[in-house]
Amino acid sequence: MRKITAGLFISTDGVVESPEQWHFKYFDDELGAAVGALLGASDTVLMGRTTYDVFAGAWPAVEEAGGEEAGMAKAIGDTRKIVVSRQDLSFTWRNSEQLKGGLIEAVTALKQEEGGPIGMSGSVSVVRQLLAAGLLDELNLFVHPVARGAGMRLFDELAGPIELTLLSCRAFAGGTVHMVYGPAAA
Incomplete structure (x- = not known):
């Protein structure tokens, strides 16, 4: 069965909204390597429409510009991208497709397909549902050393508790802490 791994930038007070407005101050080589490893290990990326729009609006231009991040941009472009949306979508970025059917049923089927890990970056509403x-x-x-005070929080809309198990924890020199959680043991 394929494994789904999600990554989120989060403030110390749980805000995940608009990380592009606050997270770059803390972005360093350690954080970049951890995020790159997360997506780089995946042969499929699952994302919500808003995250897709942000990625598709940025990464193709980064790849075309040929700068320092062009290799990562090409790798993301070459990766299969599956977008979750209730609206019918059309795509201009290569290797992009829309998830068909209900989220839970379709992702359950996706996990049964042949292939490697499925990565996620952002896409808070999809992460919550999964x-x-x-x-x-x-x-x-990726817990950043900043309290935002306002904004959408990761666990604001849960119907009930979700038990998790800490798999690993690492502090980066820039102050960000990378915590990896898995489902709680049965």
Whole structure:
């Protein structure tokens, strides 16, 4: 069975909204390597429409520009990208497709397909639903040393508790802590 691993930038007070406005101050080589390893290990990326729009609006141009991040941009472009949306979508970025059917049923089927790990970056509403359904195998939280005070929090909309097990924890020199959680043992 394929493994689904999600990664989120999060503030110390649990805010995951608009990390592009606050997380770059803390971005360093250690954080970059951890995030790169997370997506780089995946042969499929699952994301919500909003995250897809952000990625598709940035990564193809980064690849075309040929700078320092062009290799990562090409790798993401070459990876199969599956977008979760209730709206019919059309795509301009290569290797992009829309998830067909209901989220839980379709992701359950996706996990049964042949292939490697499925990565996620952002896509908070999808992460929440997969956590609640027990379909997320790893939740990577990159906790930044900042309290936002306001904004969407990761666990604001849970119907009930979700038990997790800490798999690993590592502090980076820049102050970000990388915590990896998995489902609680039965």
